[in-house]
Amino acid sequence: MNKVYKKHNSFVSLQGKYEDDYNNFLKRLKLLLTEDQLNKLNLTNQKIIKKIETDILGDDHKDDLNVINKFTIKQNVIDEIKTVNDDDLLRYLIHRYRYEIYPEKKIVDDYPPYLQIEPSSICNYRCVFCFMTDSSFNKKSSGHMGHMSLEMFKNIIDQAEGNIEFLSLASRGEPMVNPQITEMLEYTVDKFLNLKINTNASLLTEKKIHSILAGGVKTLVISADAADEKLYKKLRVNGNLNKVLKNLELFNMIKEKNYSNSKIITRVSGVKFDEDQNFEDMKKFWGGLVDQVAFVEYNPWENNYEKEKNEIKSPCSDLWRRMFVWWDGKTNPCDVDYKSKLSVGNFSNFTLNNLWNSDKYNELRRIHLNEERLNLNPCGSCSVI
Numbered sequence: 001m002n003k004v005y006k007k008h009n010s011f012v013s014l015q016g017k018y019e020d021d022y023n024n025f026l027k028r029l030k031l032l033l034t035e036d037q038l039n040k041l042n043l044t045n046q047k048i049i050k051k052i053e054t055d056i057l058g059d060d061h062k063d064d065l066n067v068i069n070k071f072t073i074k075q076n077v078i079d080e081i082k083t084v085n086d087d088d089l090l091r092y093l094i095h096r097y098r099y100e101i102y103p104e105k106k107i108v109d110d111y112p113p114y115l116q117i118e119p120s121s122i123c124n125y126r127c128v129f130c131f132m133t134d135s136s137f138n139k140k141s142s143g144h145m146g147h148m149s150l151e152m153f154k155n156i157i158d159q160a161e162g163n164i165e166f167l168s169l170a171s172r173g174e175p176m177v178n179p180q181i182t183e184m185l186e187y188t189v190d191k192f193l194n195l196k197i198n199t200n201a202s203l204l205t206e207k208k209i210h211s212i213l214a215g216g217v218k219t220l221v222i223s224a225d226a227a228d229e230k231l232y233k234k235l236r237v238n239g240n241l242n243k244v245l246k247n248l249e250l251f252n253m254i255k256e257k258n259y260s261n262s263k264i265i266t267r268v269s270g271v272k273f274d275e276d277q278n279f280e281d282m283k284k285f286w287g288g289l290v291d292q293v294a295f296v297e298y299n300p301w302e303n304n305y306e307k308e309k310n311e312i313k314s315p316c317s318d319l320w321r322r323m324f325v326w327w328d329g330k331t332n333p334c335d336v337d338y339k340s341k342l343s344v345g346n347f348s349n350f351t352l353n354n355l356w357n358s359d360k361y362n363e364l365r366r367i368h369l370n371e372e373r374l375n376l377n378p379c380g381s382c383s384v385i
Helices: 019-032 035-039 043-057 075-081 086-100 150-160 181-187 206-213 229-235 241-258 279-286 352-356 359-369
Strands: 011-014 114-117 166-169 194-199 219-223 265-272 292-297 322-325 330-332
Touching (some): 019 075, 019 086, 075 086, 075 292, 086 166, 150 181, 265 279
Parallel strands (some): 114 166, 114 322, 194 219, 265 292
Antiparallel strands (some): 011 292
């Protein structure tokens, strides 16, 4: 039987306090579940909140993950909730519910629960577990390499604002490579409940750090997988651990001096790839620099196009969870398909709403629901469900 990979729940380990924070969240939620608050919501969102209330407050089994389609609150979500004001908490939970439960129930509404925007497809690293090792992809002549324009980025943000609350600025490349990344980040300030940016942190500068801390970014994820220089270089080829450490120290210094009230969550997140990687070592090494340290499961996706088809028939949940917009506007259902064989269209020609509900997207969903994903490349050899 082929091993499946659940990308949306891929933490192997995550440090953090849970029980006290969870109980504080329950107290906040109970105070907000009033008739006046519910009447401010439309009928669809009222139903979602009622379902959340039943799932979370209806019994004492908050951690019972065996209940089908039950909405639960995990450690990383609790940490996000702590940064959300009471006025925004119900709205946050509604969008979290869409992200967690809609893909399980195969529900499609007007917009994706999650949007990933790619500021750049170029990366200065060649990590051993990444598709950047594919020479047919990473060369300039391949046509896959480039930076998103500021104009396109602003257009995407304008359409997402008020419709999508969970976004990531990252995908195939390193976001900090884009020469206009500071302007991009400045344009996101106060527009989303949860905006995340993933970076290897090697290209952070004082200017970029200020743009991250200015208010748009809610979670900064630093991609690092080791607690010593030798293993770091082995996994993150072209990387320099000392440079990353100095950049993180600079980040923390600027944060403490200029943004002491910032609620940004910082996380070092590594891919559990090598038997030499040790989570306790990671916590000791990185724990004093960031709020969270995590490992995620390794998914062998470096080149799914060339792999043999597997026997997995379960539909990929990402078809109902997230949408990717590459640097050139090409819109894709996932990043395992990093060469865009399954592209549903280009943002330059359609709106986010049109793309998410397009005939091409719905056809992909139909094929997966009919247990025919093996007829698609790279879906037939992919293990994500």
